Amino acid sequence: MSRVLAVAPVLPGPAHPQEEIADVVAPLLAPAGPRRELARRLHTASGVRTRHLALPLADYAHLAGFGAANARFARAGTDLAEQACHEALAAAGLGPEDVDLLLFTTVTGVGAPSIDATLVGRLGLRPDVRRMPSFGLGCAGGAAGLAHLHEYLVGHPDQVALLVSVELCSLTFQRDDPSTANLVSSGLFGDGATAVVVAGDDVAAPAGRPVPEVVGTRSRIYAGTAEHLGWDVRDTGFAIVLSAELPSLLGAHLAGDVKDLLATHGLELGDVGTWVVHAGGPKIVDAVRDALGLEEAALARTRATLAAQGNLSSSSVLHVLAATLDDGAPPPGGWAVLMAFGPGVSTELVLLRGRDDA
Known part of the structure; x- marks a missing residue:
């Protein structure tokens, strides 16, 4: 690990x-x-x-x-x-x-x-x-x-x-x-x-506080979706490509991708107590909530990060992770799924488990 x-x-x-x-x-x-x-x-x-x-x-x-x-x-x-x-x-x-x-x-x-x-x-x-x-x-x-x-x-x-x-x-x-x-x-x-x-695993962890371990990962790219998200590179720089269909596209695939990751480790959606979700925008967060059947409270850190900072692209989910760890989640033995979405269109998933080496 x-x-x-x-x-x-x-x-x-x-x-x-x-x-x-x-x-x-x-x-x-x-x-x-x-x-x-x-x-x-x-x-x-x-x-x-x-x-x-x-x-x-x-x-x-x-x-x-x-x-x-x-x-x-x-x-x-x-x-x-x-x-x-x-x-x-x-x-x-x-x-x-x-x-x-x-x-x-x-x-x-x-x-x-x-x-x-x-x-x-x-x-x-x-x-x-x-x-x-x-x-x-x-x-x-x-x-x-x-x-x-x-x-x-x-x-x-x-x-x-x-x-x-x-x-x-x-x-x-x-x-x-x-x-x-x-x-x-x-x-x-x-x-x-x-x-x-x-x-x-052989490197000593900081004393006095829990650290999560990475248990597994999953990448998924959805064929034929390149036109939904990315850059149009122009003489003036990077012009965004952002489709209104992106939330529904993610919503159609996300549950299956998360379940596949969890099943590899003998887990189900109900075993996950912490969700670390990219603050992509209100409709993206809504799509994650609805696809996975989450309570709104599970996305509180994501919503707060979005409100205070906006979408920070690749840094966004890492800022949400920092807020999650500051709150003491996941607890020792508890499971967390970290997720973010990018051009391709693609989904990146990371399975974490709380671990206390103190």
Whole structure:
């Protein structure tokens, strides 16, 4: 098995009320009139109350072109990643020299070398650390990253891995694009990062607090659904592809996927006491609730994360995981399922069990 020793979610700058963001962003997307008013209505209906943004609000009016946005991603994203890694390693009681594998995931900026390479020097990681940068998994990247680290650590039980997610979604909003998908995303997505320390069974856990272990994972991609979610890569950057059919598509498949994962371990839906669900938006959360027959209380942390931060793409489910662990869930011996959804369309599932090594 592998164990999640620490999760460190970080957010840039102050929290901006949704109305304040709409006042600045809506005029950049659509001319005065019905589409701008639609943008404001969509912001209000997003389930988001506040968001943290990588740049001061006033800077978005002057951000022109993909190159400028991507340069800001590299600078701000590296700073956030460094902060998250320091906090996660400190919480795990480990130093940078202890890290054997670094997996970096994002879908909101590109670079070669990527942010993980810069982190090696900034954090003082060993020069022989293994790196695995990932782009394209979208909102599923955090869950998929956790799954990949687990699979590696099962074969390397004496090693430590670091998962780093950085998503600066505000830098992808498309100027002068009044499409409904762009208006929706401009009101839904926020900026943030997360670092997660995962270790093999032979690595000592921090004293005095429980840590969950990863027991199993499952990936599923749905054929013929690529047009429902992803990027349309333009000269101006990443324009979102976001279908209104996405919630119903997930709802049609999710229960079967979760049941298949659980059955592999002799479990049923009723055995799971904790649900760690990607804060993808109100309709996505509703689809998960209805597909799995969950009580609304099971999704309280997801709803709260969405309201306070917006959808943080790959970092979203990791922020929900941090809130879950802070609440003491899952308890020792208790089961949890972590899930996130991304382009493909794809679902990533991780089965966790509470474990107390104190």
